[in-house]
Amino acid sequence: MANNTEQINTQPASREIQHETTLYAEPIFHVGRFFVTNSLITSWIAVIVLLVFFVLIGKKIRKIPKGIQNIFEILLEKALELADSITGNRKKSEKFLPIALALFLFVLINNWLGLLPGVGTIGFIESQNSNRIFIPLLRGGTADINTTLALALFAIIASHIFGILTIGIWNHFNKYINLKALRAIPKEIRGDISIILINPIKAFVGIVEIIGEIAKVASLSFRLFGNIFAGEVLLASMMALFAFILPLPFIFLEILVGLIQALIFAMLALVFMAIATDAHEER
Numbered sequence: 224m225a226n227n228t229e230q231i232n233t234q235p236a237s238r239e240i241q242h243e244t245t246l247y248a249e250p251i252f253h254v255g256r257f258f259v260t261n262s263l264i265t266s267w268i269a270v271i272v273l274l275v276f277f278v279l280i281g282k283k284i285r286k287i288p289k290g291i292q293n294i295f296e297i298l299l300e301k302a303l304e305l306a307d308s309i310t311g312n313r314k315k316s317e318k319f320l321p322i323a324l325a326l327f328l329f330v331l332i333n334n335w336l337g338l339l340p341g342v343g344t345i346g347f348i349e350s351q352n353s354n355r356i357f358i359p360l361l362r363g364g365t366a367d368i369n370t371t372l373a374l375a376l377f378a379i380i381a382s383h384i385f386g387i388l389t390i391g392i393w394n395h396f397n398k399y400i401n402l403k404a405l406r407a408i409p410k411e412i413r414g415d416i417s418i419i420l421i422n423p424i425k426a427f428v429g430i431v432e433i434i435g436e437i438a439k440v441a442s443l444s445f446r447l448f449g450n451i452f453a454g455e456v457l458l459a460s461m462m463a464l465f466a467f468i469l470p471l472p473f474i475f476l477e478i479l480v481g482l483i484q485a486l487i488f489a490m491l492a493l494v495f496m497a498i499a500t501d502a503h504e505e506r
Contacts, residue, residue, distance in 0.1 A: 246452070249358045261359055262367035263286075265342070267366060269332040301506040303348030309490070310497040312482055321498045326374065327489035330365060334451055337363020343455065365451045368444065375443035378492035379436060386499030389463060395499070399436075403431040443491060449483050 248260035280295070288296055302324060306316035336342060346359040364370045384394045397403045405426055454477040461470040 227414050246368065248362055248369065250360070253358060259350040259359045260369075261362040262344075262370055265336050266333060266362050266370060268361075269329060269336060272332055273328055305490075306493060309493050315497060315500065319385070319493055323489045323493040325377065326492055327485050329463035330374065330447065330488050331482060331485035333364035334485055336476065337366055337451065338359075338456055338477055338481070343459070356407070363451060363455060365447055368448045372440070374447070374488070375440045378443060378488075378495060379440055382492070382495040382499040385496050389500040397429070399433050401426040403434050405420075415463070416455070424442040439495060443488060446486055447488055450480060454480055 230491065248262035250258040250260050250322055251264060252259050280291075302320060303313070303316050306323070311317050342361045342363065342405055343359045346357055347360070349356050349358050352473060383395070384440045386398075405423070458470055458477060461473050
């Protein structure tokens with residue numbers, strides 16, 4: 224009797240490649256314990272783009288402006304006028320504008336890099352828990368909460384540094400922990416009994432200001448991240464429905480949103496720096 228042999232296929236069945244938009248940036252490689260994510264690579268590209276651009280522009284600067292230098296000088300003057308409307312002081316505008324303008328350009332380039340063809344669509348396949356996951360090599364830097372949180376922390380910390388340098392560490396400290404108001408109670412209580420109620424309220428308002436500083440970080444970071452991340456999800460959805468023509472209006476919309484969000488972020492940073500350098504006189 225012949226033996227019937229049954230061939231068993233031991234090869235795994237073909238698995239579908241999964242590509243999901245994640246809130247977190249995917250790691251591409253690591254150096255020791257430091258992981259380099261796709262959003263971090265995009266942020267580096269943004270820095271390189273800005274560096275090369277300004278080096279090339281710097282080589283063409285002349286004492287007597289002509290050509291494109293005239294355009295940049297007009298734009299810079301308009302930026303100073305806009306800063307003056309916030310700070311109310313040209314000296315403050317000249318001091319704060321370089322930081323606000325650097326934040327604007329960095330955020331803007333990151334916002335627009337996320338819209339380029341290939342960003343989010345070119346990558347590699349990685350096996351995770353018997354699943355095949357697509358990992359994009361590049362991801363918009365501002366579509367990562369870590370990037371926007373770092374930018375927000377930088378803006379808030381810079382505002383406090385300017386506050387300390389402008390009005391002094393003691394006056395700046397008393398904006399938040401108002402020891403001046405508490406120390407004034409024994410000295411002024413004989414002249415005004417109401418100071419027992421007023422000055423503790425002033426001290427409490429300072430504690431509320433501390434909460435406000437934490438809220439500023441959350442507001443700056445989540446506003447920028449939410450708008451850019453939502454825009455990328457919207458574009459991905461439109462392209463999944465129909466890859467041609469349909470996404471075009473949304474791409475132009477996201478270009479505009481990227482510009483507006485960069486402007487809002489820079490202007491808010493400028494507002495925070497202006498507020499931090501204003502001294503509040505205590506009675």
